[in-house]
Amino acid sequence: MIKIVFFGTPDIGLKSLEYLHKSGNIEVCAVVTQPDKPAGRGHKLQMSPIKKFALEHDIPVFQPKSIRKEPEIQDSLKKFEPDFFVTFAFGQILSQEVLDIPKYETINLHASLLPKYRGANPIQRAIINGDKETGICTMITELGLDCGDICQKLVIPISQTMNCEELWNEIAEKSPKMLEETLIGLKNGTLKPRKQCEDGLCMANKLSKEECLIDWSKTNIEIHNLVRGICRSPGAYFIYNDKIIKVIETQTIDGTAPAGEIASVTKDAIIMGCGEGLLKLIKIKPEGKGEMLARDWYNGVKK
Numbered sequence: 207m208i209k210i211v212f213f214g215t216p217d218i219g220l221k222s223l224e225y226l227h228k229s230g231n232i233e234v235c236a237v238v239t240q241p242d243k244p245a246g247r248g249h250k251l252q253m254s255p256i257k258k259f260a261l262e263h264d265i266p267v268f269q270p271k272s273i274r275k276e277p278e279i280q281d282s283l284k285k286f287e288p289d290f291f292v293t294f295a296f297g298q299i300l301s302q303e304v305l306d307i308p309k310y311e312t313i314n315l316h317a318s319l320l321p322k323y324r325g326a327n328p329i330q331r332a333i334i335n336g337d338k339e340t341g342i343c344t345m346i347t348e349l350g351l352d353c354g355d356i357c358q359k360l361v362i363p364i365s366q367t368m369n370c371e372e373l374w375n376e377i378a379e380k381s382p383k384m385l386e387e388t389l390i391g392l393k394n395g396t397l398k399p400r401k402q403c404e405d406g407l408c409m410a411n412k413l414s415k416e417e418c419l420i421d422w423s424k425t426n427i428e429i430h431n432l433v434r435g436i437c438r439s440p441g442a443y444f445i446y447n448d449k450i451i452k453v454i455e456t457q458t459i460d461g462t463a464p465a466g467e468i469a470s471v472t473k474d475a476i477i478m479g480c481g482e483g484l485l486k487l488i489k490i491k492p493e494g495k496g497e498m499l500a501r502d503w504y505n506g507v508k509k
Contacts, residue, residue: 207231207232207233208231208232208233208289208290208389208390208393209233209235209286209287209288209289209290210226210232210233210234210235210288210289210290210291210292210308210389211234211235211236211237211238211283211286211288211290211291211292211308212226212234212236212237212238212256212292212294213237213238213239213291213292213293213294213296214237214239214254214256214293214294214295214296215239215240215254215256215295215296215297216254216255216256216295217255217378218294218295218317218374218377218378218381219256219294219295219315219378219381220255220256220259220378221378221379221381221382222292222294222315222378222381222382222385223237223256223259223260223294224259224382225382225383225385225386226292226382226385226386227259227263227265229386231386231389231390232386232389234265235265235266235286235288236265236266236267236268236282236283236286236288237256237257237259237260237265237266237267237268238267238268238269238270238273238279238283238296239254239256239257239260239267239268239269239296240254240269240296240297240298241269241270241271242254242257242269257269268282268283270298272298273298273300273301273304274298274299274300274301274303274304277303280303280304280307283304283307284307287309288307288308288309289308289309289310289389289393290308290309290310290311290312290313290389290392290393291304291305291307291308291311291312291313291347292312292313292314292315292385292389293312293313293314293315293347294314294315294381294385295315295317300312300347301349302349305347305348305349310392310393311346311347311392312346312347313344313345313346313347313357313385313388313389313392314344314345314346314347314352314354315342315343315344315381315384315385316328316342316343316344316345316352317329317340317342317377318332318340318341318342318343318410319339319340319341319343319359319361320343320345320352320356320359320402321352321353321402321403321404321405321406321407321408322406322407322408323340323408323409323410324351324352324353324407324408324409324410325351325352325409325410325411325412326410326411326412327410327411327412327413328340328410329370329373329374329377330370330410330413330435330436331410331411331435332364332373332410332435333364333368333369333370333373333431333434333435334431334432334435334436335431336427336428336431337364338363338364339361339362339363339364340361340362340364340373341359341360341361341362342359342360342362342377342380342381342384343356343357343358343359343360344356344357344358344384344385344388345357345399345402346399353402354399354402355399355400355401355402356399356400356401356402357388357391357392357397357399358384358387358388358391358397360380360384362376362377362380367434368434369433369434369435369437370434370435370436370437371437371438413436413440415440417432418432418436418440418441418442418443419442419443419444419445420432420433420442420443420444420453422444422465422466422478422479422480422481423465423466423480423481424480424481425480425481425482425483426458426459426480426482426483426484426485427458427482427483429442429456429480429485430456430457430458430485433453433454433455433456434456437454437455438452438454438491441453441454441491446507447507449492449493449494450492450493451490451491451492451493451503452490452491452492452493453487453489453490454488454489454490454491454497455487455488455489456485456486456487456488457475457485457486457488458483458484458485458486459477459483459484459485459486460483460484461477461483461484462479462483462484463477463478463479463480463484464479465479465480465481466478466479467479468504469484471501471504472486472501473501474488474499474501475487475488475499475500475501476500476501476504487500488500490503
């Protein structure tokens with residue numbers, strides 16, 4: 207039996223935790239997740255999906271504000287004598303003291319084909335940049351940013367209509383088995399990690415609010431990729447009457463019109479001019495309101 211401590215916070219790692227917990231080869235000794243955070247209109251403290259699962263299955267939970275600075279939690283994790291730490295979207299940087307705790311290694315699941323898109327937002331960046339494929343990697347965690355040896359890779363195609371939520375879900379579905387195979391292969395010596403090459407190295411830095419503002423002088427394809435790359439959270443947006451209008455769903459079409467102006471209104475969409483081509487706005491979310499069809503929003507504001 208391979209003993210692990212699972213580090214994760216958002217729901218992208220939940221299926222992996224569930225899978226490893228049910229595995230006959232893995233024992234999940236403990237879970238480490240981010241502290242509960244205020245959420246919703248009432249700003250009530252909300253536990254992460256990872257914590258909720260752990261509590262439901264009597265798995266010990268640790269919630270450090272910064273595990274690098276909390277030696278008492280480090281000491282508690284040492285008592286489990288884990289073979290591996292497994293990290294999947296945990297949200298904190300680990301120190302060498304933490305990495306030295308497991309008997310073998312700390313294994314990270316990264317949502318790109320490394321060395322492409324090292325960093326915080328690999329899923330969003332792949333779609334924003336119009337990539338036709340991305341993937342997942344299991345890797346040995348080192349102190350540098352996503353620079354450790356690669357254990358396994360899996361390619362995932364990206365269609366022209368796939369948004370970040372759909373890609374997020376596909377990665378969540380395909381990660382659990384790869385994690386189990388990596389742990390087993392490393393434990394029994396049949397899997398040999400390989401050094402990352404530097405060819406194609408690029409970073410997936412955090413998105414700024416300025417990047418999310420739609421620049422209508424760009425091509426319709428560039429804007430469409432931005433919309434689907436950051437769908438809903440944080441969301442691509444434009445300003446209308448001093449209100450933020452998030453754009454949820456778009457479609458590119460041929461044609462020309464002045465950039466940033468409404469070219470036409472159809473029964474199901476608003477057609478916007480771009481620097482090149484036209485963009486059909488299908489679904490939006492006005493500030494302070496729920497999601498709606500762009501045409502319905504337009505009918506309301508034009509009165």
